[in-house]
Amino acid sequence: MKLNELFENTDSTVEIKGIKTSSRDVEEGDLFVCIKGIGTDRHDFADDAIAKGAAALVVSRDIGEKSVPVIMVEDTNREMAYIARKFYGCPDDEMTMIGVTGTDGKTSTSTIIQTLLTDEKCGYIGTNGVLCRGYEADTPNTTPDADKLYAFLREFRNRGCEYTAMEVSSEALMRGRTKTIAYDISVFTNITSEHINIHGTFENYLHDKSRLFAQTKKDGYCIINGDDPNANVMIEASVGHVLTYGRKEEADLRIVSFDIERGHTPIRFQWKNEIFEVDSPLLGEFNVYNLAAAILVMFAAGYSIEDFRARIASLAVDGRVTFIPTGKEYCVMVDYAHTPNGIANILKLVDTFGFDRIVTVIGAAGTRDPYKRPLMGKTICDHPKTYGIFTYEDPRNEDPADIADDLTRDIRDYDNYEIILDRREAIQKAVDMLGDNECALILGKGNEDEQILKDGPIHFNDIEEARKAIEERNKA
Incomplete structure (x- = not known):
């Protein structure tokens, strides 16, 4: 041009x-x-x-x-x-644009949507990168700057994608990265206090999240978690037709019941007065909600449950609730949970497995939202079966010791934690101290491939490190 x-x-x-x-x-x-x-x-x-x-x-x-x-x-x-x-020739006009926002669940919900639509028809943009069939790229931000975003959208369309499922962060909404996109379908997962260092107040954070629903087409759909305490804020901001999901009787897609079992989750939903059942390989109550949101997206896009039911069996979200084989009677799991709400949810899930103890490795990102750190530490150490190991996680220009100090500020008199700043050593210690029927839970990074230190990024992957730690322990 x-x-x-x-x-x-x-x-x-x-x-x-x-x-x-x-x-x-x-x-x-x-x-x-x-x-x-x-x-x-x-x-x-x-x-x-x-x-x-x-x-x-x-x-x-x-x-x-x-x-x-x-x-x-x-x-x-x-x-x-x-x-x-x-x-880039307005590629967003040539596809059905699906935006997902919320404090937790954006990656899982967007990935589920892509799986149900297939990666041949649907591109994904978010924390886990940029993906469609035959194409993969990295992005430094959950929602890329507009120059990269539109390049990715054009690539999707050139490869035949009819849909894009993308995570839309509060910072992207605040900074206008996506303001030129009129979404066909928008999704709200949940909201808890996060990114206050960027938004200033929770009220501002809430308002910036709600921008997505004001950017939805009038003939589009706004998919809202009706069980979230702030659902009405999103509903009031919505321009499109509102559909809700959750456990309340009035939900358009009602979660009737579910059972979290080892390896799968049978779920019963109600839609238009009819009950249907699915068997999801994703674990945890939070993933029941994520799947509910994705199913409502599919209904809004004109599909019936029979059109995509078979694809539910293949659902998987990279770096979320990832069990690492140990070959022994102890368990190691990696997950991306990094907010107080996300931590509470993953601990609630692990509780259902009946472990005698949960050794949790976690840090907090440097120069990012220090206000949540004490609550993160307390959420872990208030759990009756948890032992916490606090370490670094993308410290950037902050001193990791100061971050660990924030994480433990409200639990100084507790005896169920320690600080090991070196993340590799922290993971090894967690695995080494496990007995039979105990679990090491490594949180915060999922399957991300780098840690951002003062001098720049280094390659570091929690799943890789967990496998090495298991190998070291088992050969000892």
């Missing part, structure tokens, strides 16, 4: 091959948009972008004369989504 096709206020016909917001990613022929972040102003990197081959710049302040065309706009952050959407 030529620059004057993208912007009406220029006569330049320079060819634009891509859009980038980070000078590190710029390639020959790219348009570099100088957005502003919390601690970084990309205007300061304009010369770096030009040196790497940027064909033109978009700015919102004077940066002087440059060797490439410079387009001035009032606010680069606000314009970014519009620029990317136009450049």
